Ligand SMILES: [Zn+2]
C-alpha cells in the first residue's frame with residue numbers, strides 16, 4: 001500500500017502567510033494510486049516543486065474554507081495539474097474534481113472552474129464516493145462569517161480524518177469514531193486559547209474520547225504562538241511530549257515542511 005501524506009506547509013494563519021517561517025502549501029494526500037491536494041495556501045506550487053512532488057498528478061482538489069492559508073493557490077494548482085491546457089483548436093481539457101465550500105466558488109474564475117470535470121459544493125454531513133474512498137464532510141466551529149468543513153476518507157483498509165480549522169465542540173470526537181489517523185490543525189500550544197481555533201490542553205480530552213483510540217495523530221497548521229513571530233521558542237516538541245503523555249495514541253507526529261509520512265507506518269493492518 002503506497003498511500004502517503006506529504007506536508008507542503010506546516011504553518012497556519014496570517015503570520016506564516018506573511019513570513020513563510022513555516023510554509024502554507026497545504027497537504028498532498030495520495031490514496032488508491034491517485035493524488036489529492038488539500039487546502040493549497042500561498043506557496044503551494046512553490047512547495048510542491050521544492051519537495052520533488054508532481055503537480056501534474058493531482059486530480060482531486062479540496063478547499064475546506066476560503067481563508068487564504070487554505071484557498072489562495074487553488075487556481076494555480078488546478079492549472080498546474082495538466083501539462084497542456086487545450087488542444088490546437090483551443091478545446092480545453094477537463095480533469096479532476098473540486099470539493100469546496102459553496103461560498104468559496106465565487107472567487108474562482110469560470111476559466112479555471114471549466115478546467116474541472118466536476119465541482120462539488122460541500123459541507124459537513126455531505127458524502128461523496130471517489131476512487132474507492134467514501135469522503136464525508138465533518139463539522140467545524142471556526143469563523144461565523146464563512147462556511148467550512150473538515151473531511152474524512154473511509155477506505156477499504158483504513159480511515160483518515162482532517163479536522164481543518166476548528167474549535168472543539170460537543171460531537172467533535174464522535175465524528176472521528178473509527179478513524180485510524182487524524183490530521184489535527186493545532187494552531188496554539190498548551191492553554192493559549194482562541195475563539196477560532198483549538199489549543200493542546202483543550203483538545204486532549206476530546207482526543208481521548210475518540211473510539212476506538214486513534215492509531216496515529218499528525219499535528220500541523222501551527223500558528224504564530226506555536227512557532228514563529230509571536231512565540232519565544234518553537235513549542236511544537238513540548239506539545240508532542242504532552243500529547244504522548246496525556247493521550248492513549250501510540251503514534252504522534254509533528255508536521256514539518258516537506259515531511260512525507262507513509263500511511264502504513266501509522267496504521268495497524
Ligand atoms: Zn488556517
Ligand SMILES: [Zn+2]
Nearest residue numbers: 065067142165
Ligand atoms: Zn481558517
